[in-house]
Amino acid sequence: MHFLNRTVARANGVGLRLCIAAALCMSAVAYGATNASTNASTNAASKAVEPGASSTTSMPEHVTADDPVKVRDALAGQMPAAATQSLSDRIRNLARQPFDRIFHGHAATTENGQRTFLFMIPAPHGILYRSATHRLSVNVPLASDEHPEAIQLYLNIVGPRGRGLVIAPDAKAKGFIQKIDLIQLKTEGATKTVARGRLMLSQEAFESAGDNFAIVLVCTLEPPYLTETSEHSDPTDEEPTDITRRISTLHASVQAVWLVDQKDGSVLGKGLSLAK
Numbered sequence: 001m002h003f004l005n006r007t008v009a010r011a012n013g014v015g016l017r018l019c020i021a022a023a024l025c026m027s028a029v030a031y032g033a034t035n036a037s038t039n040a041s042t043n044a045a046s047k048a049v050e051p052g053a054s055s056t057t058s059m060p061e062h063v064t065a066d067d068p069v070k071v072r073d074a075l076a077g078q079m080p081a082a083a084t085q086s087l088s089d090r091i092r093n094l095a096r097q098p099f100d101r102i103f104h105g106h107a108a109t110t111e112n113g114q115r116t117f118l119f120m121i122p123a124p125h126g127i128l129y130r131s132a133t134h135r136l137s138v139n140v141p142l143a144s145d146e147h148p149e150a151i152q153l154y155l156n157i158v159g160p161r162g163r164g165l166v167i168a169p170d171a172k173a174k175g176f177i178q179k180i181d182l183i184q185l186k187t188e189g190a191t192k193t194v195a196r197g198r199l200m201l202s203q204e205a206f207e208s209a210g211d212n213f214a215i216v217l218v219c220t221l222e223p224p225y226l227t228e229t230s231e232h233s234d235p236t237d238e239e240p241t242d243i244t245r246r247i248s249t250l251h252a253s254v255q256a257v258w259l260v261d262q263k264d265g266s267v268l269g270k271g272l273s274l275a276k
Contacts, residue, residue, distance in 0.1 A: 062265045065120035068153040068183045072248045075226045114220045123213040136201040143193035150184035162240035171235035172242045180245045192274035199269035214262040219252040
């Protein structure tokens with residue numbers, strides 16, 4: 001028995017520039033096309049014990065994930081930080097154009113023409129493999145402790161933290177300033193932020209993946225597509241750090257959940273699902 005213990009729509013008012021869409025296209029996967037079922041093949045190393053993915057979803061042998069920062073920036077556009085206070089209101093007013101029209105022409109689309117995104121999330125915890133039966137159990141939490149209501153796609157923290165190093169009045173002057181950029185994903189209905197399921201996986205495939213398991217969410221964006229908030233916290237006695245947070249939430253419908261090898265994007269199994 002082996003154990004692994006590891007660990008944002010703002011359209012541009014009258015439309016997004018085609019060049020932004022083209023930038024995203026570079027990371028697209030040929031997925032969900034009409035004839036995908038005859039061209040894509042499932043990795044022979046595994047098969048799902050429990051179906052959880054959509055039966056109309058074809059799975060390529062290897063995938064290239066979309067960059068959540070590029071997706072967020074294509075929706076939010078380039079804008080000065082001072083304007084973010086009213087961004088949520090502007091998004092509600094501007095995000096009227098269907099997302100599939102904004103990104104019309106991309107190769108990676110679903111049958112109804114909507115752009116399909118693949119977001120990859122490392123899975124350092126929640127993988128259990130039983131070599132005797134070649135059964136792999138997946139129970140991977142995708143949310144952070146600070147934001148348990150959404151799936152964390154991206155987190156970047158710039159700057160030092162002052163806890164235990166400085167008192168609140170001196171924190172900013174001494175450079176204890178942080179900028180936190182968080183991109184998360186929310187789905188409609190009940191909060192489901194755990195990838196769960198069981199797969200049959202060969203010993204060779206398991207050992208090849210090593211500590212590089214990851215979850216891929218196959219999804220389409222849904223209204224309101226993207227919402228953003230900007231928060232600022234002055235240093236306090238408990239947290240002597242000047243903190244500015246940008247929280248971008250992508251709103252999506254998840255079509256399928258896959259397990260992949262993060263090193264090369266090879267698909268190890270499908271049929272996983274999101275659970276509470």
